[in-house]
Amino acid sequence: MSIRAVSFDAAGTLLHVAEPVAVTYARAARAHGVDVGEEAVAARFPAAFAVDWEGCRMDGDGRPFWRHVVATCTGSDDEVLFEALYAYYGLPAAWRVEPGTIEALDQLRTLGQKRAILSNWDTRLGPLLDALGLAPHVDFIGISGVIGVEKPDSGAFRAVAEGLGLPLSAVLHVGDSARADVAGARAAGAHALPWTGFSAVFERLSETR
16 A cells, blocks of 8 residues: 555654753752762663553553653652753753754645654653644654654554544654654564654655655
């Protein structure tokens, strides 16, 4: 079946942090009396984020998971520090939108493609996409904290297909994670493309017409 919809990952694809996470964490920690350097935060973050977690890491507001990440990276379980960082990443100022995103989403609509965002994120993502002006330019938003399942689980991709009213075989998913986005989409029965920019997306679509 030809591709009739494109879904995009959020962080690392359509959205990027405004500054390195280690910089933000270390600055917030110092402001709350915790002496930790950017290098230490950067070294700890990958393992903290990839920790084995029972169930959906981002379930609901994701606070238990993010509390673990902040404590591991900063060496502090101070609740005020955690809440400051948690609130910060819910703000538009913490993020920058990939250049050309709205134009690309609108061009996809012109081509007759449905558009979606599928992200392993907590419930802050919905209001954030509204604030960044992206929500009106997509037809469905799949957030793991809402649907209760994370990529690469096939249930996440099924949620997108069902939300768009299409079979998985008609959906192209694009993202920066080889495991969660590319391998997960293909295993679920969708098309997949690693994120390298919008030009690659339109090239892929032109090949399948």
